[in-house]
Amino acid sequence: MQNQLIVENLSCQRGEDILFGALNLCVKAGDFIQIEGHNGIGKTSLLRILAGLSRPLTGEVRWNDKSIYACREEYYHHLLYLGHYAGVKPELSAWGNLAFYQHTGFCRQGEEVLWQALQKVGLLGREDIQAGHLSAGQQRRIALARLWLSQAPLWILDEPFTAIDKKGVGILTELFENQADRGGMVILTSHQEVPSTALQILRLEKYKIGA
Numbered sequence: 001m002q003n004q005l006i007v008e009n010l011s012c013q014r015g016e017d018i019l020f021g022a023l024n025l026c027v028k029a030g031d032f033i034q035i036e037g038h039n040g041i042g043k044t045s046l047l048r049i050l051a052g053l054s055r056p057l058t059g060e061v062r063w064n065d066k067s068i069y070a071c072r073e074e075y076y077h078h079l080l081y082l083g084h085y086a087g088v089k090p091e092l093s094a095w096g097n098l099a100f101y102q103h104t105g106f107c108r109q110g111e112e113v114l115w116q117a118l119q120k121v122g123l124l125g126r127e128d129i130q131a132g133h134l135s136a137g138q139q140r141r142i143a144l145a146r147l148w149l150s151q152a153p154l155w156i157l158d159e160p161f162t163a164i165d166k167k168g169v170g171i172l173t174e175l176f177e178n179q180a181d182r183g184g185m186v187i188l189t190s191h192q193e194v195p196s197t198a199l200q201i202l203r204l205e206k207y208k209i210g211a
């Protein structure tokens with residue numbers, strides 16, 4: 001069976017506000033989806049619900065026909081979530097961070113792929129510096145380097161292009177297209193245009209309560 005993420009009748013409340021409701025979505029192998037909408041509409045809130053990090057007001061998220069809360073271990077094995085915070089360990093080097101991720105995540109193994117990942121994100125030559133001493137953009141690149149190691153079928157990425165230059169956006173977009181081509185799934189948010197013809201857009205505005 002191919003992997004599938006099903007979202008049924010999802011609604012989300014934050015504070016006093018219901019941000020969106022009646023959201024249904026079926027994400028299949030090969031899908032590359034951008035969640036679109038203005039600041040504050042609820043994109044991050046939606047991604048956090050899809051990643052199982054917060055609960056919806058109503059509705060359910062299912063991975064391969066099981067509630068994500070009922071198959072947490074399997075789901076987290078299959079999911080790579082990159083949120084606003086890089087999730088990088090400041091006391092470890094770029095190399096150390098990636099080696100740790102390789103050890104704990106669902107990853108391609110071996111030093112060669114780790115060097116390739118460092119090269120892809122432009123951190124060759126800086127691999128031994130403690131991450132905490134690198135710039136915000138360079139720390140972000142350590143987080144993004146995980147994408148080149150990951151074998152997780154589902155990638156949920158909140159603003160992956162933040163602090164990334166135009167060339168980097170092109171390289172990442174190609175990686176996302178490859179992930180979809182090999183039967184994976186990518187769901188992301190972005191405030192900049194994503195240069196891909198494969199991209200499907202989900203406009204959150206459509207699910208705004210009272211819209």
Ligand SMILES: Nc1ncnc2c1ncn2[C@@H]1O[C@H](COP(=O)(O)OP(=O)(O)OP(=O)(O)O)[C@@H](O)[C@H]1O
Nearest residue numbers: 014015016019037038039040041042043044045046
């Ligand atoms: N834990 C919380 N408690 C109360 N309100 C919250 C909480 N988290 C988010 N919000 C509010 O929910 C709304 C949606 O936030 P969210 O971060 O999901 O929007 P977004 O579409 O990702 O925005 P942006 O494009 O600016 O990143 C905002 O008004 C925000 O202030």
